[in-house]
Amino acid sequence: MLKASKFITLLLLVLGSSSAFAQNGTKNLRLYDQRPVHFGFYVGVNFYDFQLRMKEDISKVPDFFGVRTEVSPGYSIGIVSDLRLSHHLNLRFLPSFVNTERKLYFDMIDPYSGIRSEQERIIESSLVQAPFELKFKTERIHNHRWYVLAGFTYSFDLASKEKLEDDLIFKLNSSDLSYDFGIGMDIYFEYFKLSPQIKGFWGFQDLTIPDGTVPVSGLESTHTRGMLFCLTFE
Template sequence: MHIGNRLVIVKKLRTYIVMGLCLVAMSSFAQNLPPNQPKYDKKPVHFGFLLGVNYYDFHIQTIEDLSTVPGYYSVRSETAPGYTIGIIANLRLTDYLDLRFIPAFAATERTLIFDVIEPISEKRTEVTRDIQSSFIDFPFELKWKSQRINNYRLYVLGGAKYSYDVSSNEHVEDDRVFKIPHNDFSYEFGFGVDIYFEFFKFSPQIKGSWGFADLIVDDGTFYIKGINRLETRGIFLNFTFE
């Protein structure tokens, strides 16, 4: 094994050991704290809000043989961080299961980079197309919760989401614009921890999103000829206050 790889593994092991010791210490400390809001989870319905950072990207499936499109070599994507704000409506189903509806607004920007022979200059270059999206999200999700340990409770999430992109250029007649449709659908999964404070519950969480709708708009332009299917991918760091 390369020495550099060994150093990386050692550093990661150190990080995991420190994190484990911190979790053990936190759990031991939590056992001795008086519980905040002990009857909070017995409420049939409660509300809150969400703030988050999103990283939307594309999953690109090119056509099987790009050589059939003269001057088209590859396409890739880049992403930039965006933000998400939403409102939480939580319905208690059982002691360990909730149904949640979280309508939200998410703003993001993605870039497609095409390695092609540019039709006008006839030179090989990288052509970029920036795609700005402003999503109105309508996700439904199930939240499976662990047993509460004093002021902490772990959970996992799973659900489906419909998104409407109000910034979509689907019907714009401009060959310089890469178009994606207004409507998108995706599955979402994540995990997090509920932290109970005296007057509210704070929950950091990480979620992943896998779109299953094809986002290709067949407008006849050169840049879509090498793409067979285009889907949304995303990862979100959210903070909820309930």
């Protein structure tokens, strides 16, 4: 996850420099947090991966020897709808579009050549998401405040190939549900609020489709996991 660590470093630099820039001696957007409802948007970089659980004894699985994953960055965009519940708590709905790519490498016997090799399977996903989350905020300190997020996300993959009959495709269920946790900072400028944040998510629905192929035969379960680094403008 070297790429992810670079983005974490970049996001922290953005957060620190933006916070310093916002401290201009006056309190910006004084009544902003008193609004019952407000809107915005976010853009971000995501790193989707899989949490793969192999069969307990793969030595008993014919032609299957192991699997590894490779993560590539994708992008996420969404709309922010924020409802104020109390001084420290907000309910948020963020309809989003996510594009991402994941790669799996199966150590297996090729069913066509009969030779053991590492077989690549590429999963390209175009996800429509409906995240709901609670935002817990600290007290505002001049022009910034910290917050944490907790919620869940329903995802539907528009690019899913779950119904195709092709042994060279690693198929996944098109629907998924995950729980999410994040941390970030609200930074108040004169005319808008900027919020850099880091969020992790873990799917609790098994996406495996038992199609009888060698890659699937060695897996007990397939779950989504990943991270999102984004900037929210409100």
